[in-house]
Amino acid sequence: MIRFALRGRQPRWLLPVLAVLPIVLTYLLTAGPIRAAGANPAAAYERYVLQPLSSVDSVFEVLLTSTPLLFTGLAVAVAFRCGYWNIGADGQLLAGAVEATFFGLNVRGLPAGVAIPLVILAGAVAGVVWALVPALLRTRLGIDEVVTTLLLNPVALLLVQCLLNGPWRNPENQFPESAPIDPAYTFPRLLADHRLHLGFAIALVLAIVVGVIISRTPLGLRMRAVGRSPEAARFAGIRVERTMLGAALGSGAIAGIGGVSQVAGLQGQLTGGISDGFGYTGVVVATLATLSVTGVVFVSVLLADIIVGAESAVRVLQLPPQMGDVVTATLMLCVVAVLVLRRYKLVVRFPAALHRSRSRPGLGEDAA
Amino acid sequence: MTAPQPAAQPTASYGTGHTPVVELRGIRKAFGDLLANDDIDLRLRRGEVHALLGENGAGKSTLMRGLYGLVRPDAGQVLVDGRPVSITSPKDAIAAGIGMVTQHFALVAPMTVTENVMLSSVGLGPLDLAAARRQVKDAAARIGVAIDPDARVEALSIGEQQRVEILKALVHDCRVLLLDEPTAVLVPQDVDALFTTLRRLTEQGLAVLFTSHKLHEVSAICDRVTVLRRGRVVTTRDVDGAQARELAELMVGRPVTGVARDAVLGFETDEAPAARRDVDVPAKTVLRVRGLTVAGTASQGRRALFDVKLHVDAGEVLGVAGVSGNGQRELVDVLTGMREPVAGSVEVDGVDLTGAGPQRLMDAGVGRIPEDRHASVVPDLSVEDNLVMEHLDEFRRGPFVDRRKVRAHANRLIEEYAIKAGPTDTVGSLSGGNMQKVLLARVLDREPRLVIVAQPTRGLDVGATEYVQRQLLRQRERGAGVLLVSEDLDELLALSDRLVVLSEGRVAGELPVQEATPERLGLLMAGGTIEEVTA
Numbered sequence: 064m065i066r067f068a069l070r071g072r073q074p075r076w077l078l079p080v081l082a083v084l085p086i087v088l089t090y091l092l093t094a095g096p097i098r099a100a101g102a103n104p105a106a107a108y109e110r111y112v113l114q115p116l117s118s119v120d121s122v123f124e125v126l127l128t129s130t131p132l133l134f135t136g137l138a139v140a141v142a143f144r145c146g147y148w149n150i151g152a153d154g155q156l157l158a159g160a161v162e163a164t165f166f167g168l169n170v171r172g173l174p175a176g177v178a179i180p181l182v183i184l185a186g187a188v189a190g191v192v193w194a195l196v197p198a199l200l201r202t203r204l205g206i207d208e209v210v211t212t213l214l215l216n217p218v219a220l221l222l223v224q225c226l227l228n229g230p231w232r233n234p235e236n237q238f239p240e241s242a243p244i245d246p247a248y249t250f251p252r253l254l255a256d257h258r259l260h261l262g263f264a265i266a267l268v269l270a271i272v273v274g275v276i277i278s279r280t281p282l283g284l285r286m287r288a289v290g291r292s293p294e295a296a297r298f299a300g301i302r303v304e305r306t307m308l309g310a311a312l313g314s315g316a317i318a319g320i321g322g323v324s325q326v327a328g329l330q331g332q333l334t335g336g337i338s339d340g341f342g343y344t345g346v347v348v349a350t351l352a353t354l355s356v357t358g359v360v361f362v363s364v365l366l367a368d369i370i371v372g373a374e375s376a377v378r379v380l381q382l383p384p385q386m387g388d389v390v391t392a393t394l395m396l397c398v399v400a401v402l403v404l405r406r407y408k409l410v411v412r413f414p415a416a417l418h419r420s421r422s423r424p425g426l427g428e429d430a431a
Numbered sequence: 432m433t434a435p436q437p438a439a440q441p442t443a444s445y446g447t448g449h450t451p452v453v454e455l456r457g458i459r460k461a462f463g464d465l466l467a468n469d470d471i472d473l474r475l476r477r478g479e480v481h482a483l484l485g486e487n488g489a490g491k492s493t494l495m496r497g498l499y500g501l502v503r504p505d506a507g508q509v510l511v512d513g514r515p516v517s518i519t520s521p522k523d524a525i526a527a528g529i530g531m532v533t534q535h536f537a538l539v540a541p542m543t544v545t546e547n548v549m550l551s552s553v554g555l556g557p558l559d560l561a562a563a564r565r566q567v568k569d570a571a572a573r574i575g576v577a578i579d580p581d582a583r584v585e586a587l588s589i590g591e592q593q594r595v596e597i598l599k600a601l602v603h604d605c606r607v608l609l610l611d612e613p614t615a616v617l618v619p620q621d622v623d624a625l626f627t628t629l630r631r632l633t634e635q636g637l638a639v640l641f642t643s644h645k646l647h648e649v650s651a652i653c654d655r656v657t658v659l660r661r662g663r664v665v666t667t668r669d670v671d672g673a674q675a676r677e678l679a680e681l682m683v684g685r686p687v688t689g690v691a692r693d694a695v696l697g698f699e700t701d702e703a704p705a706a707r708r709d710v711d712v713p714a715k716t717v718l719r720v721r722g723l724t725v726a727g728t729a730s731q732g733r734r735a736l737f738d739v740k741l742h743v744d745a746g747e748v749l750g751v752a753g754v755s756g757n758g759q760r761e762l763v764d765v766l767t768g769m770r771e772p773v774a775g776s777v778e779v780d781g782v783d784l785t786g787a788g789p790q791r792l793m794d795a796g797v798g799r800i801p802e803d804r805h806a807s808v809v810p811d812l813s814v815e816d817n818l819v820m821e822h823l824d825e826f827r828r829g830p831f832v833d834r835r836k837v838r839a840h841a842n843r844l845i846e847e848y849a850i851k852a853g854p855t856d857t858v859g860s861l862s863g864g865n866m867q868k869v870l871l872a873r874v875l876d877r878e879p880r881l882v883i884v885a886q887p888t889r890g891l892d893v894g895a896t897e898y899v900q901r902q903l904l905r906q907r908e909r910g911a912g913v914l915l916v917s918e919d920l921d922e923l924l925a926l927s928d929r930l931v932v933l934s935e936g937r938v939a940g941e942l943p944v945q946e947a948t949p950e951r952l953g954l955l956m957a958g959g960t961i962e963e964v965t966a
């Protein structure tokens with residue numbers, strides 16, 4: 064019989080095990096499907112994980128792919144840390160993207176030195192606006208934010224499609240995409256011969272800033288207290304609602320800047336596919352990272368690695384493109400399952416052994 | 432060598448010659464690393480009142496809940512009438528003739544007594560209410576109590592509600608009745624009535640097992656007593672031959688002295704206790720509460736607190752007595768800034784702080800130690816972080832938390848308050864006593880003018896209890912006012928200078944400690960007036 068029992072203290076060996084075990088489990092669980100799809104699992108993993116890191120060029124590709132995940136992962140982690148379950152990073156990212164496009168199409172003729180900070184700020188504001196109503200409903204009226212933030216995601220997507228099929232439809236080819244934005248807003252590339260852009264650097268800087276705030280400042284300590292035990296935080300004189308509102312809006316701002324980065328850094332225009340579910344992947348990233356900022360950076364890059372690898376696996380090994388998602392999803396499930404071990408330990412009991420251990424002189428044994 | 436088979440094993444070893452109704456063998460239950468029950472053997476005889484005596488946290492409730500199927504022991508065996516039974520749910524326990532009254536009653540307040548009693552036995556078919564009423568009446572007659580089968584449970588007193596719980600067990604023909612801390616919620620007069628009931632039950636051949644941590648109850652009613660300490664059985668013996676003092680020492684595992692105030696004060700200074708407080712000079716009042724009224728929840732009626740007037744002077748401990756649920760929690764909530772009154776005023780040092788939140792109260796020099804420790808510290812954060820949580824702004828350097836200062840602060844308090852933990856351990860991993868010390872250290876280190884403290888020693892072992900009580904008296908010595916809410920009369924009588932009794936949200940009376948006897952307090956707690964009491 065296997066049972067879960069509460070753990071007293073976390074033993075020292077636990078952390079490394081928690082990091083390695085999910086990866087091993089994922090490999091074991093997905094080897095079958097990969098084999099069934101006609102590829103050698105070892106070769107497939109080489110593609111998924113190692114290949115993308117084998118050349119400088121593809122490493123940059125991985126970093127580029129990780130950029131939106133960094134933004135949304137950070138956004139989600141900030142909110143979750145404070146006990147605010149923001150599932151709406153996707154909508155907030157789209158709001159930032161729309162705002163960036165609005166400036167890119169309508170406010171022309173600014174020098175780049177003004178345009179870029181302006182559009183970043185505008186995107187942050189748009190993310191905040193999109194996050195505002197659920198945050199106020201939660202902190203003022205206690206209405207569950209999971210539902211409200213989640214439901215605003217399709218609203219944002221419909222808004223994007225409405226704009227692309229209406230006023231912003233490309234006048235040249237009538238595709239439901241916006242016209243290219245004013246080049247003044249375009250994020251500069253970080254390197255001459257690669258698409259990696261300013262957005263990645265901004266995401267890294269934000270990660271550092273957020274990390275320092277959470278771990279080093281009184282504000283961060285208050286946020287963590289609110290997230291872990293709102294009653295105790297309130298008791299200690301922390302203004303719980305205000306702190307939570309701040310985290311919710313900060314989360315929206317970060318996601319909004321992520322939207323700007325996709326428009327101004329990568330695509331140069333607004334398209335219907337501007338967010339590939341980044342907000343939801345952000346929840347995955349933050350959860351896998353156990354809400355630590357370093358973890359978010361690491362997990363974003365790892366997921367991006369598998370995404371890039373999956374593309375080449377499609378080409379080289381003829382694996383179906385969904386296989387990358389299968390691997391990522393399995394990894395996610397394994398991590399969440401293994402995280403249970405932080406609080407519980409597995410106790411394996413064999414009925415016979417149980418009674419033997421209980422037997423002592425003068426007391427009968429009932430095991431037949 | 433193989434262990435002997437159960438059939439060859441004598442089942443009773445007290446020379447009584449008959450099989451015990453219930454026998455527990457080697458019961459063991461762990462919560463994480465904590466062994467709540469360690470290899471417990473217990474035999475319950477027909478017609479006896481058997482006490483399970485032990486300090487808070489000794490594992491009494493766990494053992495009982497295991498026997499009733501509310502928790503699942505990790506190992507061990509239960510025999511009923513000498514036959515092994517498997518009890519995995521209360522259903523099994525009821526089928527085996529075991530009934531239980533849990534510490535917190537499981538009654539549906541808006542339903543009638545009959546409905547509550549029948550609730551656990553109704554099937555899918557129609558309910559014969561007339562027969563049910565008859566059954567309730569019969570059962571009530573059996574234990575010699577008068578109870579209206581049609582009364583709504585919410586209208587009954589706590590003592591009457593407890594009788595309903597006992598009836599619930601009796602209609603199932605139980606032969607063994609388990610009572611978890613039945614006297615904790617009762618005023619002394621109701622305790623006597625309960626004991627009469629228990630006597631009647633045992634005369635009819637029932638066996639009663641009840642838990643308590645109060646010695647005088649054990650000697651008043653029990654035939655035998657089993658003492659538990661840290662999850663283990665220390666001894667089982669007849670009460671007749673047992674000395675109260677001896678039982679106390681077995682319970683706590685060392686000689687007991689108890690915290691008497693004079694002893695503690697003597698510990699502090701060499702002066703004679705009588706000279707401690709200068710009665711001629713009127714002391715400065717640090718807390719003044721007038722007309723305090725707090726809205727109640729549906730089950731409490733309209734008001735949880737009504738027109739409460741009290742004051743605490745500097746250098747005095749004001750004890751607040753009362754049966755739990757009579758407004759103590761609401762009073763503490765208001766005084767700790769966690770709840771707003773609907774009327775009345777709160778003044779600290781002459782400054783009006785009515786409706787002030789935690790921050791303003793702390794700034795005014797109020798130290799707050801409420802009863803729910805888990806809602807006062809953040810269990811998932813470290814000891815050092817929790818210690819600075821109320822005054823984060825004093826521990827910053829520029830925009831950052833001054834980690835070095837935080838650590839030094841933690842190390843100093845850990846040393847000063849003898850907290851058994853490192854600065855980076857999470858508070859949730861500490862024992863109740865050490866968690867309480869963290870809270871004490873955080874509050875008392877600031878030398879508050881007024882300390883609001885509720886149930887400070889609940890669930891603590893004797894050592895920690897003495898320590899906490901000493902610390903509170905030290906505050907009084909320092910000249911602070913202390914408002915102490917406790918359900919432990921002995922604690923109140925040992926620490927307070929003056930006592931007020933809350934009953935149904937009102938101040939039923941006020942007594943200086945010299946005039947307060949358990950009987951008088953009991954009368955006030957039961958709703959008597961001060962005139963009746965002191966007459």
Ligand SMILES: Nc1ncnc2c1ncn2[C@@H]1O[C@H](COP(=O)(O)OP(=O)(O)O)[C@@H](O)[C@H]1O
Binds near residue numbers: 486488492493494
């Ligand atoms: N559900 C639980 N989870 C974890 N620990 C528990 C649980 N129930 C009881 N304990 C712990 O087990 C010990 C014994 O508790 P309990 O049986 O309630 O003691 P008693 O009734 O003698 O005061 C205590 O230290 C308590 O904290």
Ligand SMILES: [Mg+2]
Binds near residue numbers: 493
């Ligand atoms: Mg108990």
